[in-house]
Structures are given as structure tokens and as C-alpha cells.
Amino acid sequence: LTVLNAGRRYLKAEDLSGKVFVTSGLGGMSGAQAKAAVIAGCVGIIAEVDEAALLKRHKQGWLMEVSNNLDHCIARLREARKNKIALSLGYHGNVVDLWERLVYELEKTGELLVDLGSDQTSCHNPFNGGYYPVQLGFEEAKQLLSTNPGKFRTLVQESLKRHVAAINKLADKGMFFWDYGNAFLLEAQRAGADVEKKGANKTEFRYPSYVQHIMG
Numbered sequence: 001l002t003v004l005n006a007g008r009r010y011l012k013a014e015d016l017s018g019k020v021f022v023t024s025g026l027g028g029m030s031g032a033q034a035k036a037a038v039i040a041g042c043v044g045i046i047a048e049v050d051e052a053a054l055l056k057r058h059k060q061g062w063l064m065e066v067s068n069n070l071d072h073c074i075a076r077l078r079e080a081r082k083n084k085i086a087l088s089l090g091y092h093g094n095v096v097d098l099w100e101r102l103v104y105e106l107e108k109t110g111e112l113l114v115d116l117g118s119d120q121t122s123c124h125n126p127f128n129g130g131y132y133p134v135q136l137g138f139e140e141a142k143q144l145l146s147t148n149p150g151k152f153r154t155l156v157q158e159s160l161k162r163h164v165a166a167i168n169k170l171a172d173k174g175m176f177f178w179d180y181g182n183a184f185l186l187e188a189q190r191a192g193a194d195v196e197k198k199g200a201n202k203t204e205f206r207y208p209s210y211v212q213h214i215m216g
Contacts, residue, residue, distance in 0.1 A: 002180075003040040005214045006116050010176035016042040017084040020077060020113060022102065023180075024048065024095035025120030026057045033120060034063040034088035042116075043080045044088045045073060047095035049138045054090045068092040070101050077113055095119070096134035096159055099166035106173060114170060117177040118210070119163075123184040126156050131187070133159035157191035164193035171207070179209045 007016045019042040023033050026048040034057060037044025046063070048054040057063040064087055067073050073091050080087040091098055102114055122130030132141045133155035145152045171177050179185045185195050185205045197204040208214065 019115040021116040023118045030120030038086045047091045063090045065089045094134040119184045123187045127153045160188045160191040161193045
């Protein structure tokens with residue numbers, strides 16, 4: 001319903017075939033995103049750093065395909081988008097790399113490859129394993145978290161700034177991004193990312209929340 005209503009409200013579209021939804025997280029709460037994309041009829045690309053979570057969703061049948069290769073992900077995205085095929089593709093990697101690759105494609109070709117975007121990393125707990133920084137691999141990050149939590153925190157905040165910078169570039173070209181109630185925008189703001197709504201008070205963000213703006 002969230003994906004469908006986002007399409008209705010922000011894309012003015014009842015039919016989401018050929019539309020692309022990019023997000024992250026295939027865990028306990030976020031795992032349904034892959035299934036939701038297919039039910040809605042769109043192309044869903046969902047990034048997940050934890051291979052165990054990703055493979056679990058694939059085994060369940062909630063996730064149609066898995067890849068750890070961004071070139072392959074972009075090729076499948078283009079193909080499914082062109083042919084209006086409903087697809088859920090799990091990218092085994094960091095969502096920041098995926099967002100930055102979409103910015104690269106936009107700058108290289110002028111083509112905006114994503115229509116809807118969100119995030120379901122566990123940003124209510126960003127410094128204790130809820131969000132993994134793009135600068136490190138998953139296992140390396142887990143090790144740093146246990147040996148040097150202060151350094152881990154710094155990398156998470158740097159990663160959040162990169163995360164938002166990429167989303168902002170795509171949103172400026174017409175992608176519609178929303179907050180999934182996971183404290184992503186709040187933690188990004190605390191990290192110094194550009195998420196404040198221009199001309200509004202500091203508690204308002206430039207992107208809407210799914211509760212008030214989409215489901216409401």
C-alpha cells in the first residue's frame with residue numbers, strides 16, 4: 001500500500017509497471033519491500049549488506065533475484081523497466097553504492113533510472129549495527145564496531161552524508177523519496193547531511209514521512 005500510494009500521490013500513476021523503486025533492507029521489518037514491489041507491479045531494487053538476510057528472503061520466494069554486481073543490477077533494472085516486467089532484485093552490497101551508481105548513470109547518460117526511493121536500514125540504532133558504513137565491507141565493519149566504536153560512529157555519519165547527497169541529486173531530477181519511519185532523516189540530519197526543508201523550521205525535513213504523507 002505504501003508503494004502504491006506513493007505512486008498515486010507523487011507520480012500520479014495508478015499503474016506502476018515500468019516504474020523503479022530503490023530502497024534498502026531485507027530484514028525482519030524491511031523484508032516485505034521486495035514482495036511489495038512485485039505486487040505493485042514495479043521494479044524493486046533492494047540493497048542488503050547482510051548476505052544471510054538476503055538469501056533468507058530469496059529462499060522464501062519474497063525476492064526473485066540476487067546479485068552482488070552493480071553492473072548486472074543496472075542492466076536488469078534497464079531491461080525490466082523497458083519491458084515493464086515486475087521484478088524484485090536484491091543487491092548484496094551497501095545501498096550508498098547503489099544510490100551513487102544511479103547518480104553516475106544520470107550524469108553519464110542524462111537518464112533518471114529511479115522513480116521512487118526510500119530506506120529501511122535500522123537507523124533508530126545506527127551506531128550498533130543498524131546501519132553499516134559504505135566505506136567498509138560488512139565483516140570489516142562488524143569487526144570495527146567491536147574494536148573501535150568511536151571510529152565506526154564517525155564512518156556511519158560520513159556514510160549518511162554521502163547517502164543523502166546521492167538521494168538529493170536524484171530527487172532534484174524528479175525521483176520521489178520518502179522516510180519510512182526508521183529515523184533515517186533524523187540521523188542524517190544529526191550527521192550534518194542536507195535534509196532540512198528550505199524555509200521551514202529545523203524539525204521539518206525536505207522529504208515526507210510515509211505515515212502522514214502517504215498512508216494518511
